[in-house]
């Protein structure tokens with residue numbers, strides 16, 4: 001759920017859905033992406049506490065490739081924010097044996113109610129990050145320090161280092177090097193940075209390569225431990241798990 005939008009075209013006045021009143025439902029709000037002219041409206045499932053924004057009118061939907069176009073299922077009440085550890089989750093994703101993460105059963109309350117669990121997957125974290133402004137903090141870490149996208153680009157003047165999720169697209173032209181087992185993408189929309197995915201496993205490389213080829217025009221969400229490559233403005237990460245890559249609105 002996108003939990004904020006802007007009141008004005010210039011995107012100077014942020015507005016949170018949870019602060020809305022009933023009468024705000026008829027108003028048009030602006031998509032968080034400054035380059036998108038979608039008309040956003042307040043929606044709510046059951047009252048103000050679960051209100052969110054959505055481009056509900058077909059003739060005023062998001063521009064193609066807008067980072068807020070994909071359906072977003074994040075509901076804050078379903079996840080335990082206080083036990084979310086961004087660094088740990090991204091590290092766990094890069095372990096070949098994921099059983100320790102997967103088998104974590106929800107802890108039951110004394111009254112039998114299940115505790116909500118922290119965010120665990122690339123998609124879950126990405127959707128959470130898209131729900132809030134990039135200056136918003138989720139368990140004390142700002143969204144912009146978890147996700148590099150158009151909104152947070154200004155926070156990365158020298159590049160992207162460490163554990164990060166990145167909203168990217170496949171690089172135009174030949175984006176793969178089968179000998180080196182590398183794939184190339186670019187991020188964010190400005191294409192300022194080149195991203196190199198490095199593989200040790202041939203079948204994983206081929207699998208991801210084919211999927212990206214079919215989804216060249218889609219947004220690709222990458223989670224990795226980024227470091228600078230030999231080239232200026234080019235950064236690389238190792239891919240050991242499929243779960244590090246999510247294609248939005250994927251074509252099979």
Ligand SMILES: [Zn+2]
Nearest residue numbers: 031036062066
């Ligand atoms: Zn949009």
